[in-house]
Amino acid sequence: MKKIEAIIKPFKLEDVKEAVLKLGVSGMSVTEIKGFGRQKGHKEIYRGAEYVVDFLPKVKVEVVVPAELTARVVETIKENAYTGQIGDGKIFVLPVEKAIRIRTGEEDRDAI
Amino acid sequence: MKRIETPSNITRSPDKVVEDFIEARTDLVQSELAALSGGCLVRRYVRLVDLFLGELFLSLGLRQELSSRNGNGGMAILALGSYGNRELCLGSDLDLMVLHELPLPRKIERILLQMLYLLWDAKLEVGYTIVTPEESKRLIREDFGTLTSVMNSRLLLGSRSFYRGFMDSFFSDLQQDKEDLLKKIVLARRKREEKYGGEAYFIEPDIKEGPGGLRDFDIMRWVARACFGWERFTDIKRSPVFSHFEINKLNYSKGFLLKIRNLLHTMTAGKEDRLLLSHQEQLARLLSYSDSPYMSGPSRFMKDLYLHMNRIRYVSEEFLTKAMDVISPSSLDPVPPSFPAEFEVVKGNVVIKGGSPFRDDLILILKAFETANERDLFLGSGFIWEARRKITKEKRRLVEMPGAKEMFLNLIFDPRNPKIMRLALEIGLINAFIPEFRRIRNLAEFGYYHVETVDLHSLRTVEILYKIQSGAFDSEWPLLREVWNELKHPEWLFLAGLLHDIGKGYGKGHSVKGARKITRILKRLGLKGEVIKTITFLVRYHILLARISQRRDLGDEKTVVSVAQMIRDPDLLKMLFLLTVADSEATGPMARGEWKRLLLDELYFKVKKILEGGKLAAPDTRRKIAKKRAQALNLLKDQFPVKAIEALINQASTRYLMEVQVEDIVSHIRLALTMGEEPYAWALKKLQGVPVTRVIQCTYDRPGLFSKMVGVFALNNIRVLSANIFTLKNGLAFDVYEVTNPVDPYREKDRWEKVQREIILALEDRLPLEQLIREKQKGLLQSKSYIIPQRIKVKVDNEVSDFFTVIEVISLYRPGGLFEIAKQMYSLGLDIRFAKVNMDEEKMMGAFYVRDREGQKIYDGEMLRELKQGLAQGYGSGESYPTW
Numbered sequence: 001m002k003k004i005e006a007i008i009k010p011f012k013l014e015d016v017k018e019a020v021l022k023l024g025v026s027g028m029s030v031t032e033i034k035g036f037g038r039q040k041g042h043k044e045i046y047r048g049a050e051y052v053v054d055f056l057p058k059v060k061v062e063v064v065v066p067a068e069l070t071a072r073v074v075e076t077i078k079e080n081a082y083t084g085q086i087g088d089g090k091i092f093v094l095p096v097e098k099a100i101r102i103r104t105g106e107e108d109r110d111a112i
Numbered sequence: 113m114k115r116i117e118t119p120s121n122i123t124r125s126p127d128k129v130v131e132d133f134i135e136a137r138t139d140l141v142q143s144e145l146a147a148l149s150g151g152c153l154v155r156r157y158v159r160l161v162d163l164f165l166g167e168l169f170l171s172l173g174l175r176q177e178l179s180s181r182n183g184n185g186g187m188a189i190l191a192l193g194s195y196g197n198r199e200l201c202l203g204s205d206l207d208l209m210v211l212h213e214l215p216l217p218r219k220i221e222r223i224l225l226q227m228l229y230l231l232w233d234a235k236l237e238v239g240y241t242i243v244t245p246e247e248s249k250r251l252i253r254e255d256f257g258t259l260t261s262v263m264n265s266r267l268l269l270g271s272r273s274f275y276r277g278f279m280d281s282f283f284s285d286l287q288q289d290k291e292d293l294l295k296k297i298v299l300a301r302r303k304r305e306e307k308y309g310g311e312a313y314f315i316e317p318d319i320k321e322g323p324g325g326l327r328d329f330d331i332m333r334w335v336a337r338a339c340f341g342w343e344r345f346t347d348i349k350r351s352p353v354f355s356h357f358e359i360n361k362l363n364y365s366k367g368f369l370l371k372i373r374n375l376l377h378t379m380t381a382g383k384e385d386r387l388l389l390s391h392q393e394q395l396a397r398l399l400s401y402s403d404s405p406y407m408s409g410p411s412r413f414m415k416d417l418y419l420h421m422n423r424i425r426y427v428s429e430e431f432l433t434k435a436m437d438v439i440s441p442s443s444l445d446p447v448p449p450s451f452p453a454e455f456e457v458v459k460g461n462v463v464i465k466g467g468s469p470f471r472d473d474l475i476l477i478l479k480a481f482e483t484a485n486e487r488d489l490f491l492g493s494g495f496i497w498e499a500r501r502k503i504t505k506e507k508r509r510l511v512e513m514p515g516a517k518e519m520f521l522n523l524i525f526d527p528r529n530p531k532i533m534r535l536a537l538e539i540g541l542i543n544a545f546i547p548e549f550r551r552i553r554n555l556a557e558f559g560y561y562h563v564e565t566v567d568l569h570s571l572r573t574v575e576i577l578y579k580i581q582s583g584a585f586d587s588e589w590p591l592l593r594e595v596w597n598e599l600k601h602p603e604w605l606f607l608a609g610l611l612h613d614i615g616k617g618y619g620k621g622h623s624v625k626g627a628r629k630i631t632r633i634l635k636r637l638g639l640k641g642e643v644i645k646t647i648t649f650l651v652r653y654h655i656l657l658a659r660i661s662q663r664r665d666l667g668d669e670k671t672v673v674s675v676a677q678m679i680r681d682p683d684l685l686k687m688l689f690l691l692t693v694a695d696s697e698a699t700g701p702m703a704r705g706e707w708k709r710l711l712l713d714e715l716y717f718k719v720k721k722i723l724e725g726g727k728l729a730a731p732d733t734r735r736k737i738a739k740k741r742a743q744a745l746n747l748l749k750d751q752f753p754v755k756a757i758e759a760l761i762n763q764a765s766t767r768y769l770m771e772v773q774v775e776d777i778v779s780h781i782r783l784a785l786t787m788g789e790e791p792y793a794w795a796l797k798k799l800q801g802v803p804v805t806r807v808i809q810c811t812y813d814r815p816g817l818f819s820k821m822v823g824v825f826a827l828n829n830i831r832v833l834s835a836n837i838f839t840l841k842n843g844l845a846f847d848v849y850e851v852t853n854p855v856d857p858y859r860e861k862d863r864w865e866k867v868q869r870e871i872i873l874a875l876e877d878r879l880p881l882e883q884l885i886r887e888k889q890k891g892l893l894q895s896k897s898y899i900i901p902q903r904i905k906v907k908v909d910n911e912v913s914d915f916f917t918v919i920e921v922i923s924l925y926r927p928g929g930l931f932e933i934a935k936q937m938y939s940l941g942l943d944i945r946f947a948k949v950n951m952d953e954e955k956m957m958g959a960f961y962v963r964d965r966e967g968q969k970i971y972d973g974e975m976l977r978e979l980k981q982g983l984a985q986g987y988g989s990g991e992s993y994p995t996w
Contacts (some may be wrong), residue, residue: 024203024382026237038859072891086858093893104233 001096002070002109006061007033008081008089013059015080020063023072026112031064037090058089064096064112124133126171126226129232133164141202141378146398150370151363158198161206161236162268168230169269174223174986178270185214186274192239193261197333199326201370203377206231207261210242210270211278237383244277252282261621263334283338290339290439296330297434311700313386315556317421319369319376320385324401324421326373328428329366329643333434353434355496362427365420372417374858387417389558407555408621418565422554425552426538430493437493445500452747453484455772463492474502476508478519478896481541485523485532500539507544517638522544524610525603528582530575537567542610545637547627551617563700566616572607572698580690591713592693595686604643605687607634608650611696615651627652649684650691657692661711663959665922665946666718667731667771667836668913675715675720685723689716702952706802707833737769744777752785760784763840767915772848776808780846792872796864803853804833811875814844818944819934820874821849823881826928828867829855829889835947882935885928892927906980910969915971916945916961921983925956936982940975 008016013030020028034055065073074091081089101111124132140156146154169175169189178187192207194200210216210224224242231238243251247539251258262282267275286293308322320326338343340351348354370473375398376384376391387395389410396413403409437458445457454476455462462484464476477499484491491499503510510516527533536542543550552566564572579585580592581602591592597604611633615626634640656675664671679685692712696703741761746897761769769777779795786794789812794809811817822832831852838846854863873879905922912918919942921933930949937944937960946961964970 022378022385024384074893103229 001064001099002067003064003094003096004070004077005063005092006081006089007058007091007092009076009083009087010057010059011065012081012083013061014075016061018078019076020061020073023068023069023076024034025063025065025073027063031060031062033060038086047064056087061071064099066109067089067112085101124167124171126168126230128709129164129167129171130230133234136164137202138516148371150367150372150374152367153374154199154201154370155204158195158200161195161200164234165268165481168227172223172227172230174220174227175269177220177223183730185212186277187212187216187220188270188275188278189268190262190265190275191268192265194264196266197262197264197330198266201373201377203237203380203382205237205239205383207490208238208240208263208406209248209265209342210240211248211270211275212244213274215229216369218412229428234805242255242288245281248278249282249285256296259335260330263337264330271651278733283341286338287341291579293338294335294436296434297335301328301331301432314563315560316386316388316392318386319417319421321375322421324423324425324428325385326366326369326424328763329362332428335432339435339439351438353438354431354786357427357431363421365423366555368416368420369424372633389560391885398403400710406551406617408558410558411556411844414558415554415565418554418556424540430497433493447559448487452479455480455483458490458492461490461492461495472527474506475513475519476514477502477510477541478516478523481523481532481536482519485526485529488529490531491535495534496539499541503540503544507540511544517545521607521637521639524574524606527574527578527606530571530578533571533574534568537571546611546614547631548614548617548633555616557616561700561702561952564698566613569698570610570613573612573694574606576694576697577605577609577690580694589693592690595690598683599686599690601643601646604646605650605690607643608647608654608687611647612651612654612691612695616957623652623655623719646684646687650687653678653688654691654695657712657715658696660663661715662708662950663948663957664912665771665836665948665961666711666714669770670914671912672715672718673722674912676719679719679723682720682723685716685719702954707804709926710799710802710804718883719860731767733770737766740769740774740777743774744781747774747778751782756785757781760840763842763844764846765838765840768838768846772838772846776848779808783808784844784846791875792868794868798853801849804850805853807847808845808850809845809849811845811847812837813843814875816938817845817847817875819931819938820881820945821847821871822934823885823928823931824867824870824874824879825849825851826931827881827884828863829927830867831951832930832947832949834949835944839947881931885931888927903978904984906976906983908970908976910971913961915969916963919960919962919970919976919979921956921958921960923956925951925954929956930958933960933983936979937962940979940982942970942975942979943967 006016010032017028017030034057036054036056061077063073070093074093077091099108099111100106137157137160140153140160144153144156188211190209190211191198192209194204195206195208202204202207216224228240229240241248242249248262252262253259263286266796294788304321304327305323308318308325313322318325333345335343335993336348340348342348342350372387372395373385375395376387379391384391392410392414396409399413401409401413401416404412407415442459445459447456451457454465456465457463462480464480480491480495480499480896483489521584523532523536537549537553540609543553549567552570555566556562558567562569580596583593599605611626611630613622615622615624616631618625618629630651631644634644634647660666660671660675666672679688689712693709696708744761745754745757761777772780779797783793783795792809792811794807797806797808798804799806815850818835818837823833825832832849833852835846835851840846854860854867856863868881874881904924905920907920907922909920911920919937923929923933929951931933934944941964942960942962943965944960944962948959950957957989962970964972964975970976983996
């Protein structure tokens with residue numbers, strides 16, 4: 001199992017969601033986040049201290065998928081979150097050791 | 113609180129019901145999935161789910177609750193969508209609607225919730241809504257998906273009269289404005305087509321939503337139900353308008369798709385509806401499609417699939433057109449000036465005057481095509497149907513009618529209306545006149561390179577040729593129309609475009625096999641003389657220019673001269689050039705691209721120059737070199753002492769002076785005279801109009817230089833397209849690499865700086881290249897679903913160049929692959945002097961001009977065998993792709 005975390009532009013969320021669900025991924029978590037990457041915000045000096053004033057709003061999508069689906073989900077997110085502009089976001093793939101559904105106690109594949 | 117009473121002495125516990133259902137489903141899947149027809153399996157499965165739900169209702173006490181509610185407002189549980197329709201596939205969503213008139217009692221709510229859990233536990237994907245009739249009407253108005261899924265609904269539990277009342281009012285609302293509904297349906301269909309009809313979906317179609325998928329069948333059923341009130345689809349036969357529809361064939365095609373869909377759901381343990389290449393390969397095996405001499409198993413499987421999807425697609429299109437005609441009959445369009453007397457026009461479609469069927473005058477078919485083609489019209493659906501039937505039954509007679517062949521050829525020679533050409537293919541007109549076409553009909557070439565089946569690719573090639581003629585490429589590639597306008601018989605090109613891949617129906621070596629068929633085909637069509645010779649030649653050599661331009665050193669005069677000797681005639685060259693362009697544009701994104709265009713242009717101009725110069729020999733090299741030397745000297749003499757410049761030029765080989773452009777020679781000399789103690793210096797030149805940078809570099813030659821260079825480029829996601837390597841007598845290397853630009857245009861400068869740093873480290877053996885490349889390969893995510901197992905191919909050509917052996921290597925693409933090949937060659941003592949590399953996501957094709965350590969061509973068979981073995985070992989074998 002892999003966990004795929006994608007940081008994307010908020011307005012791409014619908015496209016990404018729809019496309020990923022079509023692949024048979026049955027659930028996802030979405031968080032509104034703020035942050036910056038290479039694009040940075042701009043820095044400001046305020047009373048001698050340096051502040052990053054411009055954290056940019058992004059959405060983080062998290063899905064856990066069986067390993068063999070990883071490449072397709074990544075590819076699908078890439079396709080659907082793409083604008084070609086700076087700040088399209090990033091995708092991380094992480095190994096998942098265990099998954100448990102609390103209600104039933106099912107594990108791993110059965111639990112995702 | 114009162115316990116929910118479950119009469120456990122009669123019924124099983126809910127958990128047991130779930131358990132039994134899972135077992136029964138597993139049983140069905142294991143024993144019957146591959147054996148049963150699609151329709152049959154789906155019916156069995158729906159029955160299983162029906163029984164399961166029935167028992168659940170009983171064991172949860174829901175049935176009892178509902179029946180005791182008489183007089184407390186209606187309540188009903190509905191099956192929607194494909195389940196409502198009894199066409200539920202194994203991985204499809206189970207859509208339910210709970211319809212209630214009055215607020216739901218707590219108890220029922222609780223039971224429903226419990227039921228939901230149990231359905232999940234049974235591994236069903238459940239979609240459910242709990243609504244009042246008013247709420248549901250609002251949903252239906254606002255959401256087309258809800259509307260269509262309610263249309264397919266049926267009652268599972270609850271009050272029949274309440275359900276009837278609801279549905280009656282639903283349908284009477286729909287009937288209010290049938291035209292509007294039909295428009296919505298057509299619009300939804302078009303949207304689907306836009307999304308699922310694109311290039312990417314052609315090779316890997318979505319069998320539910322794609323054009324010709326199961327959804328098209330649903331659409332017909334919706335229209336039949338909502339617009340005409342027919343409860344069962346077969347009822348359409350009662351209407352004279354639809355009486356000719358071949359429901360049995362259609363049902364068979366639907367059954368085929370249903371079967372595939374269920375297999376796909378089982379294989380992917382989900383609701384995957386897209387038939388990826390990997391699935392195609394598995395399914396072909398599962399359904400016993402074996403390889404035939406002409407076609408692979410997966411190709412045969414896909415040929416069937418396309419047949420069924422095409423059938424559903426075209427029948428549903430015809431059905432919608434007809435339905436529209438019935439619902440809003442429209443008057444005739446005004447007859448265009450000088451329109452043939454036999455026809456009239458309805459909504460942009462050519463029909464027979466007075467709506468009467470044509471009897472024996474088969475020529476009318478061709479005449480209608482001609483008329484529609486000339487005036488940018490289409491044909492009426494009734495006419496199409498009748499023409500199709502006539503062509504199937506009487507193709508011999510049609511072909512032999514006086515004037516028929518000429519009319520057919522006129523259509524091909526003036527293919528201005530792609531829809532009409534496609535129709536000619538669909539209804540069998542092209543097959544009737546060119547029976548050989550049958551072999552390439554729906555023939556898919558397994559892989560990502562060819563976007564369409566061979567028949568459609570041939571039509572697309574014709575379409576692109578027509579676009580060239582009509583100026584559609586004028587802004588991006590003006591040369592094309594200039595060349596076109598010089599042709600003596602441009603119309604022949606259309607015929608060549610249609611036939612260029614005809615040999616693909618006859619197995620390997622398609623251009624040779626295709627060329628052999630041309631005489632017969634064209635004579636049958638009544639053509640003779642020069643046209644046969646020309647088209648045979650074009651078909652025979654239609655891949656020549658692409659191949660040479662992408663795999664040979666165009667700087668080598670001998671290459672160009674030998675192409676010129678083969679073609680001989682400028683007019684043939686022009687035709688071949690345009691056919692090559694159209695063919696690659698029509699093949700797909702992997703075949704086109706600015707770089708390939710540039711190479712093709714270069715070859716075209718070089719061959720043309722020789723052919724027009726009238727002598728098939730290389731021009732005088734000595735004069736050419738002297739001229740270049742003088743030019744270079746002239747450009748540099750203000751900055752550097754003439755003696756120093758001349759000293760360097762004198763070190764260079766004839767090949768260098770012949771092949772490298774003056775401005776690059778100037779750059780090399782400038783680098784050499786200014787680099788001082790530096791180990792490496794380069795100049796970067798961005799090429800115009802292509803995403804390519806020319807790296808002109810100067811360093812001291814050392815063993816393995818080429819492999820180090822390509823290794824560093826690979827690490828930085830830069831692809832080497834060509835490399836030209838020259839060593840001066842004093843040991844300096846003057847090289848010219850052409851590589852793709854860094855992928856991130858925002859950070860190009862940073863990337864180039866990093867590349868340069870790493871090159872220097874690599875030259876000094878301070879960069880663990882092999883390890884870095886291995887790490888890069890390990891993390892590779894293979895995005896394509898399937899990689900065609902391809903044996904590594906090594907071809908050796910000692911003829912093409914006077915000084916080098918050309919080794920062509922074709923292998924799977926993977927990052928760093930070129931580095932591995934270069935390393936392998938280096939370890940065998942091969943000295944690479946020129947390389948041209950061509951990669952796409954599927955394969956890597958490299959042509960390497962090599963010599964041995966003594967500077968001789970390679971005639972040593974043993975060494976070549978070793979090379980092949982070494983490459984296969986490190987490369988082509990199993991572990992090349994890590995799968996996740």
